[in-house]
Amino acid sequence: RLRLLPAEPGTGRVFVRTDLEPAVQIPALVKFARRAERRTILELGEVRVQTVEHLLAALAGLEIDNGVVVDEYARTSDPAIFAAGDCTNFPSPRYGRRMRLESVPNAIEQAKVSAANMLGGEVVYDALPWFWSDQYDVKLQTVGLSEGYDDLIVRGDPAEKKFAVWYLKDGKALAVDAINDPASFAMGKKLIMSGAALDPVTLADASIDLKTLV
Secondary structure, eight states: OOOEEHHHTTTOOOEEEEEEEEEOOOTEEEEEEEEETOOOEEEEEOOTTHHHHHHHHHTTTOOOOOEEEEOTBBBBTTTTOOOOTTEEEEEEETTTEEEEOOOOOHHHHHHHHHHHHHHTOOOOOOOOOOEEEEEETTEEEEEETTTOOOOEEEEEEEEGGGGEEEEEEEEEEEEEEEEHHHHHHHHHHHHHHHOOOOOHHHHHHHHOGGGGGG
C-alpha cells in the first residue's frame, strides 16, 4: 500500500509512505530511504508523475530506466511480470533503439502483445507509432517518428489548413504529419510500412493521387 505525503514546506521534498519492508531506493530519483514509524520514507530529487509507477516497479524489483524496462515481448526484468503502455521503455526493431511512447495506440497495441505473451505466445511488439489530436477546426494526425530525416516535403497548401508534411530518409517515408488531411495520414502508414521509394517532386504534387505511389 502506497500513499503520497505532503512535501515539507520550503524543502522541495516529496515523501511516499509504504507498509512494505525493507526500505527501497530508486536509482536517479531517490536521495535516500529510511524506516520511521512503520513507514518507508523515500526522499525524491524531483517531482514527476511517473514517480509512483516507478516506485511500484521498484518495489517489485524491476529494472527502471526512463520507464519500466521491457523486452520485445513486453516482459520486464522479472520474467513473470509483463508491462505495457505509457510506463514502458521498450526496444523497437523498426527504429533500432529503445523508446518510450505515451499514446493511446501504443498502450492498446502493446497490451495486446503483452496479453498474448502472458498466455504463452512469443509475439514481438513492433507497431508503427501514430498519434492524433483534435484542436477546434484542426485535426492533427501523425504517423511514424521523424527523427533522423534528411528531406522534408510539404504537400498541399498550409494557408488552406489542409496539408501534410512528409519526412523522408534515403528516399523513403519516415513519418507524416497531416493537418486536416486524413488521406495523407492513411497513405503515409502504407508507404512507411512498405518502404517504397518516393520521388520528392511527385510527392509534393497534390494533384497526383497518393495511391499511385504505393
